Amino acid sequence: xxxxxxxxxxxxxxxxxxxxxxxxxxxxxxxxxxxxxxxxxxxxxxxxxxxxxxxxxxxxxxxxxxxxxxxxxxxxxxxxxxxxxxxxxxxxxxxxxxxxxxxxxxxxxxxxxxxxxxxxxxxxxxxxxxxxxxxxxxxxxxxxxxxxxxxxxxxxxxxxxxxxxxxxxxxxxxxxxxxxxxxxxxxxxxxxxxxxxxxxxxxxxxxxxxxxxxxxxxxxxxxxxxxxxxxxxxxxxxxxxxxxxxxxxxxxxxxxxxxxxxxxxxxxxxxxxxxxxxxxxxxxxxxxxxxxxxxxxxxxxxxxxxxxxxxxxxxxxxxxxxxxxxxxx
Ligand code: PBG
Numbered sequence: 001x002x003x004x005x006x007x008x009x010x011x012x013x014x015x016x017x018x019x020x021x022x023x024x025x026x027x028x029x030x031x032x033x034x035x036x037x038x039x040x041x042x043x044x045x046x047x048x049x050x051x052x053x054x055x056x057x058x059x060x061x062x063x064x065x066x067x068x069x070x071x072x073x074x075x076x077x078x079x080x081x082x083x084x085x086x087x088x089x090x091x092x093x094x095x096x097x098x099x100x101x102x103x104x105x106x107x108x109x110x111x112x113x114x115x116x117x118x119x120x121x122x123x124x125x126x127x128x129x130x131x132x133x134x135x136x137x138x139x140x141x142x143x144x145x146x147x148x149x150x151x152x153x154x155x156x157x158x159x160x161x162x163x164x165x166x167x168x169x170x171x172x173x174x175x176x177x178x179x180x181x182x183x184x185x186x187x188x189x190x191x192x193x194x195x196x197x198x199x200x201x202x203x204x205x206x207x208x209x210x211x212x213x214x215x216x217x218x219x220x221x222x223x224x225x226x227x228x229x230x231x232x233x234x235x236x237x238x239x240x241x242x243x244x245x246x247x248x249x250x251x252x253x254x255x256x257x258x259x260x261x262x263x264x265x266x267x268x269x270x271x272x273x274x275x276x277x278x279x280x281x282x283x284x285x286x287x288x289x290x291x292x293x294x295x296x297x298x299x300x301x302x303x304x305x306x307x308x309x310x311x312x313x314x315x316x317x318x319x320x321x322x323x324x325x326x327x328x329x
Contacts, residue, residue, distance in 0.1 A: 023310045025302070025328060027071030030321035031117065031275065035208050036060055036103045037080045048204035049280055050287045052319050054080060057102060061110040070325045074115040076164060076317055077103050080209045081124045089133055090125040093151045101158040108159045117191060118155040120148055120176070121167040129206070129213040131167035131226060137218045139226055145172045149179035152188075156180060162189040162249070168196050168226040177247030191275060192248035195236035195262055198227035201255045201281030208280065236262045237269055244272055250315065255279040257304055260311035267312030275315035276308050283319040298327055 010020050035046070035054040042056035055063055064075060079099040085092040092098055100118060107116050121131040122144065128134045132144035144167065152163040163180075165172050173192050180188050206212035213221055228235060240251045251270065253263045254277035267274055286304070290297035301320050308316050318324070 023306050025305050025309060025324060027325045027329075028073070029305075029309060029313075029316050030072055030325070031074045031076050031315055031317040032067055032072050032321045033076045033078060033317055033319060034060065034063065035078050035080060036099060038082070038099055046204065046208045048207045048284055049319065050284075050291070051323075052208075052283070054208065057106045060103060061106050064107050064110045064114055067322065068111045068114060070322065070329070072321055072325060073113070074117065074315075075107060076117045076119065077107070078119045078209060079103060079124055083127075083210075086125055086127040088127060090122040090147050090151065093122065093125045093147070094154050096154060096157070098154075101154060104155060104158040104160050115161050116159065117162040117164045118160045120151050120155065120163045120165040122147065123167075123211045124209045126211075127214070128216070128219050129211050130220070131223065132169055134219060137220065139169075139220065141169050142171070144169050145175040148172050149175040152176045152190075153179050153183055153185070156183070156185040156188040160188065162191050164191040164193065164252075166193040166196060166254075168193065168223075168228070171246070173243045173246035173248050189249040190247060191250040191252060192243040193254055193277070194240045194243040194248065194251040195253045195259070195266070196227050197230045197255065197259065198222060198224045199230065199255050199258075199279065199281070201258075201279045204280035204284045230258075233262060233265060237265060240266050240270055244270060248272065250275050252277060252317075253313075255282060256308050256313075256316075256318075257282055260307060263308070263311040263313060273314040274312055275317060276311070276313035278304065278308060278316060278318040278320070280319065286320075298323075302327070 037054045037056055039056040043053050043059050046052050104116055107114055123131045130139055132139040155163050243251055250273045252275040253259050256276045256278035263276055286300050289295040
């Protein structure tokens with residue numbers, strides 16, 4: 001009771017504050033998303049994601065060496081697929097010599113110890129920009145799961161350590177787990193985007209991969225029939241519990257900052273590692289406001305990172321990973 005207790009005593013200097021600090025950000029917290037394109041010598045900035053780039057494989061190789069040198073030991077790969085290779089069923093996703101498969105090998109050749117996670121979903125390969133096969137204005141569930149399982153196998157064969165299904169089809173974790181087990185990939189993990197919301201914060205990412213849903217008649221304009229309603233909380237728990245039962249090793253909440261109540265709820269409820277994806281729109285907001293001089297970039301970045309970890313994230317997928325690690329080292 002005051003004045004016997006004065007909370008400000010523990011805030012009087014940086015020395016005491018750092019002594020009692022409950023949440024510390026380290027390079028071990030991060031998973032680095034990387035965008036890959038075909039070509040040579042390419043390092044192209046994504047307009048809606050300042051200071052974030054798409055890399056061709058030769059440049060990717062240098063980039064992952066740099067990340068490793070900074071203490072960043074895990075990457076999450078995404079590929080930008082040329083329009084002419086897109087179809088409705090993601091045929092190119094299964095090409096053993098496709099861009100993703102070559103990207104996995106490139107990273108492993110550059111830094112064998114780098115943990116490689118891969119995005120598993122149809123949208124970068126879909127001419128409709130959807131995460132599943134489209135038929136009669138609907139996104140087919142079970143048919144899509146079959147493709148996702150084949151895609152996961154293909155990534156495992158190329159050397160991926162974890163596959164990360166980001167599509168939100170029902171039952172895909174079980175389909176993928178069974179396919180991996182049957183093929184002997186017993187140590188290939190699954191990081192499931194378990195509670196992925198139909199958020200408006202994915203815009204810059206869809207620019208980066210040219211993967212937005214197309215504006216065509218009889219094609220859904222959004223992903224609300226598979227991604228979760230931002231209004232729902234109990235449903236996130238149900239998604240997470242089902243994914244764990246189906247074999248998910250890590251569960252994810254996405255986006256980050258607006259969904260930290262969900263992160264804590266899940267942390268309190270389950271015993272597997274929880275990942276949080278601080279998405280492209282969150283990155284863009286901080287970049288844009290700080291470019292205008294309205295926010296202090298580094299301070300806001302660190303505050304948000306700390307908030308994500310404090311909420312319960314064991315793993316943070318973030319476009320700021322490199323900036324953060326450079327700042328704290
Ligand atoms: C697609 C996918 C998306 C993101 C990761 N995987 C976009 C979407 O669902 O439309 C978004 C990531 C970001 O915004 O940073 N399967």
